[in-house]
Amino acid sequence: MIRKYSTIFSFSLKNQMVYVPAFMFRNVFFILVLFVFSNLWRVVYGARDTIAGLTLTQALWYLAFTETVELGKVRIFDEIQTEVKEGTLAYTLNRPYSYLLFMYAKGLGSSVPQMLSLALIGSLFSFVFAGPLPYFNPAAAAVVLMGGVGCTLAWMLLIGVLSFWFEEVTPFYWLLQKLIFIIGGMFIPIDFFPPWLESLARYSPFAFSAYWPAIVSVDYSSMRFLTAAAGQGFYILLLLSISALLYRRGIRQLSVQGG
Amino acid sequence: MKLIRLVCDYFRINLAAAMEYRAAFLSQAIGMAVNNSAFILFWIIMYHQAGPSIEGYSFRDVMFLWSLAPLGFGISIVFFGNSVSISKLIYSGELDVYMLQPKPLVLNMLASKMYVPGLGDMAYGVILFLATQPLTLTRIGLFVLFSLAMAAVLIGLRLFYHSFTFFFGNAEEFASMAAESVLSLILYPGTIFKGPVLWLFRTLFPAVWIAYIPVRLIQSFDLALLFITLGADILIVTAGVMLFYSGLKHYESGNRIGARM
Amino acid sequence: MAHAIEVNGLTKEFSSKVKSQGFTASVKGLLAPRYRTIRAVQDISFCVEEGDILAFIGPNGAGKSTTIKLITGILFPTSGSISVLGMNPHTQRKHLSYHIGTVFGQKSQLWYHLPPIDSLTLLGSIYDLSKKQTKNRIEFLAGIFELETFLDQPVRKLSLGQRIRCEIAGSLIHSPKILFLDEPSIGLDVVVKQRIRDLILKINKEEKTTIFLTSHDAGDIEKICKRALVINHGALVWEGTIKDMKYSLLNRRIIDVKTDQRLCIDIPGVKTVKSKEYAAKLEVELSAVSVEEVIQEIMKRVGIKDITISNVPMEEIISMIYQGGFA
Numbered sequence: 001m002i003r004k005y006s007t008i009f010s011f012s013l014k015n016q017m018v019y020v021p022a023f024m025f026r027n028v029f030f031i032l033v034l035f036v037f038s039n040l041w042r043v044v045y046g047a048r049d050t051i052a053g054l055t056l057t058q059a060l061w062y063l064a065f066t067e068t069v070e071l072g073k074v075r076i077f078d079e080i081q082t083e084v085k086e087g088t089l090a091y092t093l094n095r096p097y098s099y100l101l102f103m104y105a106k107g108l109g110s111s112v113p114q115m116l117s118l119a120l121i122g123s124l125f126s127f128v129f130a131g132p133l134p135y136f137n138p139a140a141a142a143v144v145l146m147g148g149v150g151c152t153l154a155w156m157l158l159i160g161v162l163s164f165w166f167e168e169v170t171p172f173y174w175l176l177q178k179l180i181f182i183i184g185g186m187f188i189p190i191d192f193f194p195p196w197l198e199s200l201a202r203y204s205p206f207a208f209s210a211y212w213p214a215i216v217s218v219d220y221s222s223m224r225f226l227t228a229a230a231g232q233g234f235y236i237l238l239l240l241s242i243s244a245l246l247y248r249r250g251i252r253q254l255s256v257q258g259g
Numbered sequence: 260m261k262l263i264r265l266v267c268d269y270f271r272i273n274l275a276a277a278m279e280y281r282a283a284f285l286s287q288a289i290g291m292a293v294n295n296s297a298f299i300l301f302w303i304i305m306y307h308q309a310g311p312s313i314e315g316y317s318f319r320d321v322m323f324l325w326s327l328a329p330l331g332f333g334i335s336i337v338f339f340g341n342s343v344s345i346s347k348l349i350y351s352g353e354l355d356v357y358m359l360q361p362k363p364l365v366l367n368m369l370a371s372k373m374y375v376p377g378l379g380d381m382a383y384g385v386i387l388f389l390a391t392q393p394l395t396l397t398r399i400g401l402f403v404l405f406s407l408a409m410a411a412v413l414i415g416l417r418l419f420y421h422s423f424t425f426f427f428g429n430a431e432e433f434a435s436m437a438a439e440s441v442l443s444l445i446l447y448p449g450t451i452f453k454g455p456v457l458w459l460f461r462t463l464f465p466a467v468w469i470a471y472i473p474v475r476l477i478q479s480f481d482l483a484l485l486f487i488t489l490g491a492d493i494l495i496v497t498a499g500v501m502l503f504y505s506g507l508k509h510y511e512s513g514n515r516i517g518a519r520m
Numbered sequence: 521m522a523h524a525i526e527v528n529g530l531t532k533e534f535s536s537k538v539k540s541q542g543f544t545a546s547v548k549g550l551l552a553p554r555y556r557t558i559r560a561v562q563d564i565s566f567c568v569e570e571g572d573i574l575a576f577i578g579p580n581g582a583g584k585s586t587t588i589k590l591i592t593g594i595l596f597p598t599s600g601s602i603s604v605l606g607m608n609p610h611t612q613r614k615h616l617s618y619h620i621g622t623v624f625g626q627k628s629q630l631w632y633h634l635p636p637i638d639s640l641t642l643l644g645s646i647y648d649l650s651k652k653q654t655k656n657r658i659e660f661l662a663g664i665f666e667l668e669t670f671l672d673q674p675v676r677k678l679s680l681g682q683r684i685r686c687e688i689a690g691s692l693i694h695s696p697k698i699l700f701l702d703e704p705s706i707g708l709d710v711v712v713k714q715r716i717r718d719l720i721l722k723i724n725k726e727e728k729t730t731i732f733l734t735s736h737d738a739g740d741i742e743k744i745c746k747r748a749l750v751i752n753h754g755a756l757v758w759e760g761t762i763k764d765m766k767y768s769l770l771n772r773r774i775i776d777v778k779t780d781q782r783l784c785i786d787i788p789g790v791k792t793v794k795s796k797e798y799a800a801k802l803e804v805e806l807s808a809v810s811v812e813e814v815i816q817e818i819m820k821r822v823g824i825k826d827i828t829i830s831n832v833p834m835e836e837i838i839s840m841i842y843q844g845g846f847a
Contacts, residue, residue, distance in 0.1 A: 025436035032440055039451040044309040051308055168283060171290040178297035187301060194307050197300075261648070268645050276633040279674065356627055358594045360646050361617040367646075508596045511534055512589050 023117075030067055030118060031125050037063050037187070038129035052191035058218040059189065060130040064122030065141070065214035066186045069148040072115030076107040076153060080160025081169055089254070100157060100247055104240070107153045108146075115149060133218060140225045141217040147232030148213035151205065152180070154239035161243050164250030176206075185211035205235045265362055266338055266370045273340070273373035288379030295329055295383050298446075316448035320474050322391035327402065327473065328445050330384030331409025333377040335417075340372035342414045343438075345421035345503075346431035352512040364507075365500055369414065398477055405473040408492045409445075412469045415492075416441060418499030425506025437464070445470035465495055523603070524698055524730040525568040525591060530600035532561040532586055560586045562754045563600070568747075570697070573724055573731040575745035575762070577838060583754040584734045588700055591732075592622060605697060618647065621691035622700045628675075628683075629690045635672040636686040640693060647694035654693070661689040664726075665719060681712035685719070692723065698730040699723070705737050713737065717744050738834035765837060771806040777818060778826040785821065790814055798825075803832075 038060050045056045054062070080103060083089040089099070126133075159172045166172075180186055183197075184206030190198055201207055212228035277284045302325075306318045313321070335342060348354050348368065357368040388402055420434035441464045449471025452460065461467045468491045476485055535555045561583045568574050578584050589595040591602055593609030593616060602609055607616045630639045637658065644654030662668050665685045670678055678686070684704060691699060701720070705713045721744055723729050735741055741748060741762065748765055750758040758765070776799070777783065783800045785792065789808025794801040804814050811829060818824060832840075 025432050028436060029440065029443075032443060036443065036447055036451075039453075040305075040313075040447060043314045043448075043451045044305065046309075168286065171286050174290050174294055178294060182297050182300045188304050188308075192308050193304055197304070264645065268642055272631060272634065272638055272642050275638060276631055279633045353627065355589065355594050355622075355624060356629060358613065359592055359617055359620070359622050361614050361648070362646055363614075510595065512586075512594050 023114075026071055027118070027121050030071055030121060033067060034060065034064060034122065034125045034129060041130075052189065054189060054191065054219060055134075057126075057130045057133065061123075061126045061133050061218045062189055062214045063187060064126045065119075065145065065217045066210040068115050068118045068122050069145060069152065069209060069213060070180070070186060072111050072118050073149050073152050073156075074107050074110045074114075075156065075173070076103050077156040077160035077163070077169060077173060079103065080157070081163040084160075084163045084250075084254075098244075100161075100240070100243055103160070104153060104157055107156070108150065111149050111153070112146075115145065119145070135220060136217070137220040137225075140220055141213075144213040144216045144225065144228045144232065147229060147236070148209050150236050151209045151232055151239070154236045154243070155205075155209075158239055158243045158246070161246045161250060164246070164253060179206045180209050183207065184209050185214075189215060191215075203231065205239075208232045208235055262363065262366055265366065269370040270338060270373065273371075277373065277375045284375050287376040288382070291376040291379035292383040295325070295380065295387075298325065299387075313448050314450040315478075316450060316474070319391055320478065321448060322387060323402075323474060323477060324446060324448075324470055326384045326388035326392070327406055327409060327470065328384070328442070329380040330388070330402075330406040331469070332413060332442065333380030333382075333384060334406060334410035335377075335413040336374040337377035337381060338373070339369035339410075339414050340374040340377070341369050342417040343374070343435070344372070345417060346424040346429060346434055349421070349424045349506075349510065350429045350431075354507075354510060355512055365418070365503060397480065401473070401477055401480075405469070408473075408489065409469040412465060412492050412495050413438065413441070415496035415499035416465070418503045419495075422499070422502040422506040425503075425509045440464055441466055441469075449474065461491075465491070468492055468495070522570050523567045524570045524572070524605060525566075525732070526603040527567070527591065528565045528601045530561055530564045530587070530590060530602060531559065531598045532583075532590055532595060533598045534558045534560055560754050561590065564751070564754075564756045565600075566749055566756065566759060568730060568732060570730055571724070571728045572747060573720070573745050574733065575741040575748040576732060576734040576751065577741060577748055578734075578751035582751045584751060585702060586754075587751065588622075588702055588732070588734065592620060592700060593617075618694060619696055620698045620700065621694070621696035622702070623684075623688050623691045623704055624702045628687060630675045630683070630686060632675050635674055636667065636678075636690070637671045639675070640686075640690055643690050643693045649694065657693055657695070658689075661692060664722060665689045681708055681715070684708065684712075684716060688716070688719065692727075692729075695727060696729065698732060701731065701733045701735075703734055703736065705735060705740055713739065720744055736838075738838055741838075742834045772832050773804045773806065773811055774830045774832060775802040775804060775811070775814065776800075776828045776830070777802070777824060779818075780823040780825060783818065783822050785814075785817060787814070787817055 041056050041059050045051065045059075049055060051059070155176050156173070159169050159176065162172060163169045183201045183204050185193070185201060190201050190207060190211045193201060201211070208228065208231045212224075212231060216224050216228050299322075302318065302321050305313070306321075311317060341348060345368075354364070354368065357364050357371070360367055384406070392398055392402070417434065417438050420437045421430065423430035423434060444460060444464055444466040449460075449467065457467065460471075468488050472484060472488045475481075476488075535557050564587065576584055576587070586595065590597050591604060591609060593613035596610060604616055605619055609616050629643065630636055631642075640658050640661075641654055644651075644657065649657065658671075662671055665688065667682075667686060667689060670682055675683060675686070688699075688701075688704065699720075704720075705716055708716065717740060720731055720733070724731050731744075733740065733745060745762055747761050748759070749756060774793075778799050780798065782797055783795065785800075785802070787809060789805040791803045791805075792800060793803050802814065804811055815824075815827070
């Protein structure tokens with residue numbers, strides 16, 4: 001009995017080893033970004049202790065957390081696009097579950113292990129480059145980081161559904177990525193923004209994929225945590241509802257054309 | 260001359276092929292330009308916090324980097340598109356076609372493919388240059404020269420790293436990671452890096468030669484430094500080409516008998 | 521006649537990583553991989569005359585493609601010498617490439633999204649033909665290969681047969697002296713196959729092009745080739761004319777006989793392949809017994825209504841070679 005499961009375990013572990021190189025290189029890239037920004041922040045901070053209430057250490061850890069979400073997520077829209085294009089989606093229609101929720105759950109499930117290891121590496125190198133965080137609330141961080149990837153995946157679900165109407169939806173993904181980069185405050189905390197941009201960015205849906213999970217992780221307050229969690233919940237529900245609505249339309253169109 | 264004609268022929272035929280899918284072509288090219296533009300905002304915010312200079316780089320200097328890099332990168336993937344897939348060509352035996360044709364292998368192989376989004380990068384680089392830089396003759400000349408040098412070095416690096424596939428089996432992931440790292444490094448002010456790490460940036464990830472010194476040269480021109488830089492560029496490209504040709508002896512042409520055991 | 525290709529003692533070894541079993545072993549393999557040497561081609565020697573059509577036969581993995589790639593200069597030999605049109609394909613690869621053409625079954629020279637005319641024009645400039653030369657040559661080849669009707673349609677819209685015709689035309693753009701064809705008829709239907717064979721013969725006749733052909737297809741080999749080389753496990757196992765292969769080397773005849781009663785025959789050298797009530801199929805081993813003797817034996821036992829004597833079909837010869845029953 002035990003031998004059977006240990007075989008299954010070692011086999012699947014061996015199977016996962018195939019992805020080790022790709023995974024390691026993604027980590028190297030992550031470390032490189034942290035290295036570059038630790039140098040950049042050092043220069044930008046100069047003699048200042050804090051910028052908009054954050055220390056250099058916090059600014060670097062902030063990046064480690066936004067990147068954990070960004071690099072940890074799985075591109076679920078790719079799979080949806082393929083299934084819509086090749087018409088294999090039709091086979092999933094008569095199964096006893098919601099296709100969209102299935103994809104969403106699958107995306108979350110595959111993202112979590114990646115995020116765990118990224119968080120580990122991010123913490124290690126942020127510590128090496130900039131020292132330890134003064135205060136960290138792991139439970140709150142876990143919740144909002146999950147919420148952050150939940151937001152991003154909800155976007156990707158929506159983008160995937162768009163492939164009912166568009167030949168190629170990858171450009172939408174690029175657009176989303178850029179919006180999260182800038183408006184969402186992926187590299188620079190929104191608190192650093194010029195006022196006109198800050199007011200635009202702070203409660204935008206993109207901020208809940210990057211800024212909010214990271215700021216709660218590096219500079220915890222219960223108010224921030226509640227805002228982050230509520231905002232994430234709201235946008236996830238909103239995006240899922242829109243996706244479901246569009247999906248229903250898309251399916252109808254598909255069945256009219258006969259797949 | 261003949262070689263330039265070959266590159267032009269490939270460019271024409273690839274462009275024609277891309278035009279078969281005009282919509283995809285446009286969306287890719289525009290997508291890339293939008294992609295790069297997002298980062299201007301990043302630097303506006305950065306300078307909003309940092310003041311007029313980040314370790315000797317003005318906003319305009321950074322914009323020079325952001326014009327130079329897309330143009331250089333764009334040239335390298337538009338005119339020599341196969342440079343990003345050398346590993347794949349090696350391990351799937353696709354070099355055969357080029358080896359059987361009477362043109363220099365490396366050039367023939369590199370030029371035969373075009374990445375359409377690179378046109379967006381090129382256009383973006385030129386436009387940003389025109390919009391943010393003072394248009395003196397020297398600056399324009401140096402911009403063109405450095406973008407060509409950057410394209411050459413990027414290609415040389417890809418040749419170098421992807422040639423590992425000849426010796427160690429598929430090195431695709433490693434090679435693209437190594438080449439992409441350089442691309443990330445050349446987009447930041449070089450002066451923020453200090454100490455021994457700079458030696459890494461002069462050799463294995465030569466951002467110093469293709470980005471940091473060019474900025475120093477447009478800030479204040481120095482002929483000797485220019486020649487040293489171009490010399491280093493040539494050295495890097497030569498290393499890449501030489502490693503590729505020495506690896507070629509190990510080429511197995513997709514006949515990887517027993518590779519899946 | 522001069523030798524178009526001369527190969528002496530050609531050997532090619534590949535080393536490949538050995539993948540170990542088990543988890544700890546694969547970790548070890550990552551750190552210190554073990555290699556094993558595989559001899560893909562061993563000590564092959566042969567000549568091909570100018571203007572010849574040569575079939576290069578062998579089962580999958582026998583070393584056919586490796587040999588072609590060695591001869592065309594793609595692979596470096598481990599040892600041995602090769603001379604193609606008097607040139608060394610490795611030191612003079614570029615020079616040689618002006619004189620040889622290649623069609624590798626799966627690897628296309630044609631731009632998928634463009635009409636073949638564009639690819640052919642590009643190939644013309646790759647082989648340093650002037651615009652006018654290229655144009656004339658394309659017209660000539662289009663005439664022979666009957667490409668006119670689809671020369672300006674994107675390749676992706678062509679049928680497989682049309683595509684392979686364009687592919688061969690492309691490899692002939694520079695009027696090569698030798699044409700290498702690696703499995704040209706793979707995946708084609710009977711009619712198209714026949715057409716491709718006719719074209720190959722035509723090119724051989726009109727331009728005296730030496731043809732070096734690998735194929736699994738017995739028809740290809742039987743209908744167009746004059747000589748054959750058989751390779752198995754990297755070594756040359758037989759060389760000679762197709763005629764020899766069929767008639768003398770294979771010491772066997774097939775006798776189909778219809779009789780007035782059931783035939784039972786039991787003499788050494790004769791094998792009953794099939795036997796029904798009034799019909800039988802016998803295989804005769806000529807080294808043991810002659811056809812004449814067998815017929816006499818049959819006539820002693822039964823009355824013959826009909827009889828045909830034939831050679832073993834090409835497919836069977838080839839499959840016998842592959843199974844090693846041929847030396």
